[in-house]
Amino acid sequence: MKRYEALVQEIEGSIRKGVLRSGDRLPSVRSTGANRGFSASTVFQAYYLLEARGFIRARERSGYFVNSLNRNEPLPLETPSQPSSNPISVDICAQVFAILESTKSRDVVPFGSAFPSPLLFPLARLGRSMAQSAKSLDPWSTVDHLTPGNPDLRRQIALRYMADGMHVHMDEIVITNGALEALNLCLMAVTRPGDSVIVECPAFYGALQALELRGLKAIQVPTCPKEGLDLLNLEQTIELHKPAACWLMPNFQNPLGSTMSEAKKQALVEILAKHNVPLIEDDVYSELYFGDKRPLPAKAYDTTGLVMHCSSFSKCLAPGYRIGWAAPGRYVRQVTEAKLITTLATSAPGQRGLAAYLELGGYDKHLRKLRQTLSEQMAVFSQAVGHYFPAGTRATRPQGGYFLWVELPTGVDAMKVHAQALAENISVAPGPIFSPTHSFKNCLRLNFGHTWNDRSERALATLGKIASAC
Ligand SMILES: Cc1ncc(COP(=O)(O)O)c(C=O)c1O
Numbered sequence: 001m002k003r004y005e006a007l008v009q010e011i012e013g014s015i016r017k018g019v020l021r022s023g024d025r026l027p028s029v030r031s032t033g034a035n036r037g038f039s040a041s042t043v044f045q046a047y048y049l050l051e052a053r054g055f056i057r058a059r060e061r062s063g064y065f066v067n068s069l070n071r072n073e074p075l076p077l078e079t080p081s082q083p084s085s086n087p088i089s090v091d092i093c094a095q096v097f098a099i100l101e102s103t104k105s106r107d108v109v110p111f112g113s114a115f116p117s118p119l120l121f122p123l124a125r126l127g128r129s130m131a132q133s134a135k136s137l138d139p140w141s142t143v144d145h146l147t148p149g150n151p152d153l154r155r156q157i158a159l160r161y162m163a164d165g166m167h168v169h170m171d172e173i174v175i176t177n178g179a180l181e182a183l184n185l186c187l188m189a190v191t192r193p194g195d196s197v198i199v200e201c202p203a204f205y206g207a208l209q210a211l212e213l214r215g216l217k218a219i220q221v222p223t224c225p226k227e228g229l230d231l232l233n234l235e236q237t238i239e240l241h242k243p244a245a246c247w248l249m250p251n252f253q254n255p256l257g258s259t260m261s262e263a264k265k266q267a268l269v270e271i272l273a274k275h276n277v278p279l280i281e282d283d284v285y286s287e288l289y290f291g292d293k294r295p296l297p298a299k300a301y302d303t304t305g306l307v308m309h310c311s312s313f314s315k316c317l318a319p320g321y322r323i324g325w326a327a328p329g330r331y332v333r334q335v336t337e338a339k340l341i342t343t344l345a346t347s348a349p350g351q352r353g354l355a356a357y358l359e360l361g362g363y364d365k366h367l368r369k370l371r372q373t374l375s376e377q378m379a380v381f382s383q384a385v386g387h388y389f390p391a392g393t394r395a396t397r398p399q400g401g402y403f404l405w406v407e408l409p410t411g412v413d414a415m416k417v418h419a420q421a422l423a424e425n426i427s428v429a430p431g432p433i434f435s436p437t438h439s440f441k442n443c444l445r446l447n448f449g450h451t452w453n454d455r456s457e458r459a460l461a462t463l464g465k466i467a468s469a470c
Helices: 003-017 029-036 040-052 093-101 123-135 151-163 178-190 205-213 231-241 262-275 329-342 348-360 363-388 414-423 454-469
Strands: 056-059 063-066 174-176 196-201 217-224 245-248 279-282 307-312 324-327 403-407 443-447
Touching: 003 040, 029 040, 040 056, 040 063, 040 363, 056 454, 093 205, 123 348, 151 324, 151 348, 174 178, 174 329, 178 205, 178 245, 178 279, 178 307, 178 324, 178 329, 196 205, 196 231, 205 217, 205 245, 217 231, 231 262, 262 279, 307 329, 363 403, 363 454, 414 443, 414 454
Parallel strands: 196 217, 196 245, 245 279, 279 307
Antiparallel strands: 056 063, 174 324, 307 324, 403 443
């Protein structure tokens, strides 16, 4: 065990046993170092880790203090949803826009945000790759590399598939403006207005908005916060309603955080192949796993070309660069044409800059750090929810991503919580925006992808009070 780890263990033990109590000041870094013969950096490393785990808190110019949190997890949320399986028209856009608009200000504590903190990304290094590659950009590449996109970037993406044991040729990859464009292009490729599309319940509001925009109906399938989609129900629904496609997130589903087991993903792909239903696979969070290895996408089990895999760099490397891709299997021509018709191509310098960053190496190192940070923030955040939220609150335990799905006691109105929280400059994503029937009225999606500090703890405490009173 390293010195800083031993120190962490000792202080954590003292806090757990109550020797060190909430509000107690820890000895200064200098005196701890001097007493034990440790360097300041060893003590700092220990204090940082204790802080990341939620045991202590730094106060500016005052030192480190034991946190006031009870270390109680909220009750687990594990029961599957039970939607009606009828195709329904979607009318969600206005509500989603109103809520997202209200969360944009930097003064607002961003629990409702869809993005992790932009400070978690290697933006300076990316910027250098961008600048260098923009300077040396081959003028012809701006015309040669229209859709499907920059070959160097497509090769880098193909290499990442290969590292996961998947064979996705670079010619099967279409670069897009973020994953959202990839998903929409795939939807365009396989549906016509009036068709029905299977979604999870609850579902990512972006999927519901896309269905609404194209005049498609949503069919919801029960989804479990732990294991994802109910496959038995899925197959019955397919037989009954003959959907044109499924739009699903097998890994770290938004908002539930659920991940299907590898066996279940394989079974999903087999069911869809049997019924010839294409899968639009939204896989934007799978790099953000907290376990030992990245969960494979359903695409890894595809033998018929029906899986249209969509992802991006927006959540794990380059927010705001708007670079994503689709690997749409047998629909690559249709998706390429849809891209050419709608936005022609994705910014050439952006693609080349990102390719240059990936070629340099260092992406995996950044990802390791990002995953570690997010998993530590999840632990603190989840305990704070257990501490501050009303009795009976349940929450998911995601193994990746940066969202917690919280079910407040029955009768609490999430839309009211949203309105009152916003008046206190706190945003939340209320449950009803994740459902075409505006269900999940007592649920919230909370973002733990921002640094946990005094401000976020105060905000979560306020949110807990609001939820208790609503
Ligand atoms: C589940 C999910 N899919 C897709 C997207 C869109 O990704 P991108 O920003 O790469 O377009 C988001 C963004 O919030 C998301 O949460």
